[in-house]
Amino acid sequence: MPHGAANGSRMMRNLFKRLVSKCRRVWAESSSERYVDYLRSRGARVGDGVFVREPKRVTIDLTRPSLLKIGNNVRINRGFLLLTHGYDWYVLRNLFDEVYASSGRVTIGSNVFFGFNVTVLKGIEIGDNCIIGTGSVVTRSIPANSVAAGIPARVICSIDEYREKRRIDYVVEAKDYARSIVEVHGRRPVPGDFREEFPLFLDGDQLPDDLPVAAQLGDSLAAYQRRHRAPYASFDAFLDDCDLPAVRNG
Template sequence: MVFEKLLKKIVFRSHATSESLISHLRKQGVEIGDNTCFFYPHNVHIDATRPYMLKIGSNVQITRDVSILTHGYDWSVLKGAYGDVLGSCGKVEIGNNVFIGFGATILKGVTIGDNVIIGAGSLVTHDIPANTVAAGCPCKPIMTLSQYYEKRQAAQLDEAYEQYACWRSAHEGTPPPHSISRILLAICGNG
């Protein structure tokens, strides 16, 4: 385990762990709140070319293959066509208690409010208001957080039963691990 951590640190350097990436970004000038986590720090792209233009709040969960960009390179085409370099940048601000799903891209000039879920594969090109679940390409609000909460409450028991049934089918004759049984008991006890 120690060797694995050391190897990870050598190979991925500042992207080896969530803590090392956050420390690195903060040293560059990115503002990052407490309890923020990069689940796969070596598989994210955080544009820190303008660190003073990026703010990530507290309790933000950032998953694999997420890109957050504060600038664009579109000026290179304009330079080729017209000879002018027209810079392209914009502040990105991510609020508190935000989840950014697998493969999402957040473009320059975007503000994401507090208590937001960004769905996997989303391309965030415009601001997303607080207390929203948003997804798509381009990313748009699809429901309020309270609507999503009600939806998850309704689906939770069915999903727990399905997980239990799949385990039983795949591991015939073997009791499910405590983690699966505990989920079912907790849901049924609260139902």
């Protein structure tokens, strides 16, 4: 085969490979399940129960997939960026005509939540049971059972401390939400407005059809049914404690 023909054939094969790769990527980005399967197919170690919101708006570095490990029940939101390598050696190459490759493992434990637009740099380990706040840039490892946020991200409290804070704050926030419904919509709140606040007024053995209780609780459903006792005896009791403004429409 003439040299020119061989080059043309090679170019066509490379073009076809790139096209197949692009199509595969587009297909993978069409759902969380497909994207997770794609990560695994490339060599990343990904556990069960991992959910990726809007994969098209997520960037996970797969130049060295063997360096990436994600545990079970991890929730990744849009704007997420994870790097297992760096190209900063570009500057050194231009100065010194030398290449110093840059890479590092990234390990994410189980039961981890990432807010929107989080960046995780190479060489990072995030332990189990962690919450990483929206907009954080994780430049150093985060220990297990921590809540971290900021640029650079730092631990702001333990997961136990955060739990105690939320136990108080979510009641205050739910009351304010109820008041806002009256202020904005001019009507009395109904249980269906409180898709995530239902533990305030529903015991574990009360599962109404008009609230997505089972979907919200997930694997915790059985424990909730068995143990939970609401702080309010009923939804009306909750509203009575909200100091609602007068309803404009009666």
